[in-house]
Each structure stands twice: as C-alpha cells, then as structure tokens.
Amino acid sequence: MPKLGMQPIRRRQLIQATLEAIDELGLADATIARIAKRAGVSTGIISHYFAGKDGLLEATMRHVLSDLGTAVLERRTALGNAPPEAHLRAIIDGNFDRSQTSRSVMKTWLAFWASSMHHRPLQRLQRVNDRRLYSNLSCQFRRVLPKQEARDAARGLAALIDGLWLRGALAQEGLNVERARQLAYDYVRVQLDAARHTRTRANDYA
C-alpha cells in the first residue's frame, strides 16, 4: 500500500521499534532484521529512510534527546523569571519526565552513552546534551552563588541526576522517580541554604 508521505510515519515506527528492541535485546542484539520485523516492515526500508543502521541509531538518540529538551523547556517557560530554586526544580523535573524514565528509554540512554565513547556522531549528541544540562544548572546557581561555588553546585547536581538515572536503569526494581526527585531537590536546597547562611552572616557583620 504505497502512498505518499510515508516517510514520517515509517521513521516514527522504526524509531519506536528501535527503542523496544534495545530494551528487550540490548544494542548489540538489536539487528536491523529484528528491528524491521518488530516494526512490521522489511529490512530494506531502514536503509531507504535512514541510510543504514547508524542513521537509525543516531535518529533514535536525537528523538530521545529532543523529548528531553522539550520536557525541560516546557516546565521552564511556564515559570517566567521565577527564583532560581524554581528553575532548578524544573530542570530536575524535566530530566525525570515520564518520557525519560520509561525502562526502554533509560536502557537506550545507557546503551548510547557506552557506544558514544567510540562513535563520533553519537558522541557529539551526548556532549551537546551534557553541556546543556551543566550550563542550565550553572546559570541558575550563579544567580545566588559566587562563580566557583555555582560551578561546583552545577557539577554536583548534574552528576547526581545522571547517577540517579544510571542506578535506576540498572536496578532490578527500576527507578523510583519520586525518591530520585526528592534527593535532587534536597541537594539544591542545601546548596542554596549555604548561600543564605553566608549572606546572613555577612549581614550580621555589617
């Protein structure tokens, strides 16, 4: 049933099938034959729409990454110029959005992380994402902390988020989103409290 405008439909189907295949079989066993079968199409169609397996994997990573960007941005635009803590919480919430905490997406992320170490195109995507997270966090902390402290807080929070996420992907019981969010919130609160105390003491001296 060849009609026009199949491209976006097939691309979506194949990306979804890729996520499922990586979830169930792992990246190493997610062959184009199995992905195509899962999507209900032939193998040839993958090369036709993605110019090969690498193209499909890259598109899949882009898709997940784009969802993440959207999840964060949606929450932040709803905030306007709210205080830093609200923005930091929004960034945390975005990173633990439903679109990022499903088993298949977390497993795919981990697989891409590993393979990005030796695959330039994926490496590029992963680094852009890493820096965006760090830069967003750093920028908000900077509104209430000195430069160096803001950087360290951002580095710590970024690592905490990734670590919670990594452990969630590996854990038998999966990721407890509520608990993970709370731990990240606590980290933010503590960092900002430190700033408040410093400010208070400074005022005391005045």
Place this chain on the structure above:
Amino acid sequence: MPKLGMQPIRRRQLIQATLEAIDELGLADATIARIAKRAGVSTGIISHYFAGKDGLLEATMRHVLSDLGTAVLERRTALGNAPPEAHLRAIIDGNFDRSQTSRSVMKTWLAFWASSMHHRPLQRLQRVNDRRLYSNLSCQFRRVLPKQEARDAARGLAALIDGLWLRGALAQEGLNVERARQLAYDYVRVQLDAARHTRTRANDYA
C-alpha cells in the same frame, strides 16, 4: 616456549589486553582476534584459558571489581573504628582510586554497565557491587542518622559517586579526580552537619 604455570600469566595478559581493546575500540569492536593480537598470542588461547569470549569478559569485570574492593578495603582497615565521616571518606577515596579512574577502566566499566542489562553473569557482578557500595554507605550514615535519613544519604552519595564517574568517563577532558572527591566529601559533610544541628537543637530543648 611452553613452560608450566603459564595460566596466570596468560590470564593477566589477556585481561589487560581486553581493557586496552575496549578502551581503544569499544566493546563492540573488541573481537577476540584483536584482543589476542594485542596480547601477542593466538585466538585459540582465549578459549583455552577462559572457555570463550564471554568468559574473558566476565573475568575482566571480576578483575576490575576486585581491584575496587581492595582499594576500598585497604583504606578502611587502616582506619579501625574511626568516626563515620572518616569511613565515608575512605569509601569515596577507594572508589576514586587510581586503579578505577584510568581511562581504560572507566570506559570498560561503562561498557559493562550497558551490557550487564542483557547479560546475566555481568548483571550479577554489577548488582553485587552496587549493593556493597550502598550497604557500606548506609551502614556508616546509620551511625549518626535515623534509619530513613541514613538510607537517603546513602542513595544520594552512591548516585553522586556513580554520576561523577560516569561523567568523567564521557567527558572530553576526563575525570578530575580531586574535584570529584571534593564534591563527594561536601555531600557527606552536609549530610552529617544536618545530623549535628538536629542533635544540638534537641539538646537545646532538654
């Protein structure tokens, strides 16, 4: 030059070659042919000493894991029954030991993490390690924090350590061990400070 007692020598050589191969090529391209070539032996020797590629990979992970366990234990036994903060710092130091922060080992860890999601034997090893870290941290925090707070502090610190490590493996500039340790120390200090303030306030009421 076939002598007796080659087994331990060959095993060490092959595990080292595996780490190097994964570092340079990635797990997917670390074929037994390439590993064997790097070790300066033939492919057959791998099956002879490790009963196949899977056996070699599992042995490699066991080796790295064993180094980690030793690095932590060495520091902790030197402490005796020191205060919790000292033990927590020792655990952190062990996790950022030289044997665990070389590029090849960090890359191998990440590769094993990803593949452990679909490979039972590796999964078992990874989970044992995860729980040991969590249990050690939880146990020390418990000495000064209520049960629930201790658990959360342990979960947070474990995630922070793994996250710092993960980001170090992926970052262009590698892992800044000193900075990572400092961030983890700070997390510990803050958690313990919270306990001290609570205790002080309780005393105030008395």
Place this chain on the structure above:
DNA sequence: AATTTTTTATTGAACGGTCAATCAATAAAA
C-alpha cells in the same frame, strides 16, 4: 646420561553462522 613417553602450551586454518548493505523486481498511487 641418554632415551623415550607424557604432559602442557600453543597455533592458525577451517567451519558454520550472522550481520548490514545492496539492488533488481514489484506494486500501487499520482
């Protein structure tokens, strides 16, 4: 001491299997 035998270590060609990519063939819409 000289020899044969046994044991241990090692090789690498051969084999069966799997993979991604290709492309001629086909079919339905435009």
Place this chain on the structure above:
DNA sequence: TTTTATTGATTGACCGTTCAATAAAAAATT
C-alpha cells in the same frame, strides 16, 4: 506513464569456536 514505496534474496565481510597439528618442557625409563 511516472513516481514513490516496498520487498527480500543475494552478497561479501567478519565473527567466535573448534580441533588437528606442533613444539617444548617435564617425567619416566633404560
């Protein structure tokens, strides 16, 4: 008739494993 969509058999490359052959040390025998 032309264009777009799709198939799936074919191809060539590469993978892990196996195993008969080889070699040298060690042990046993003479």
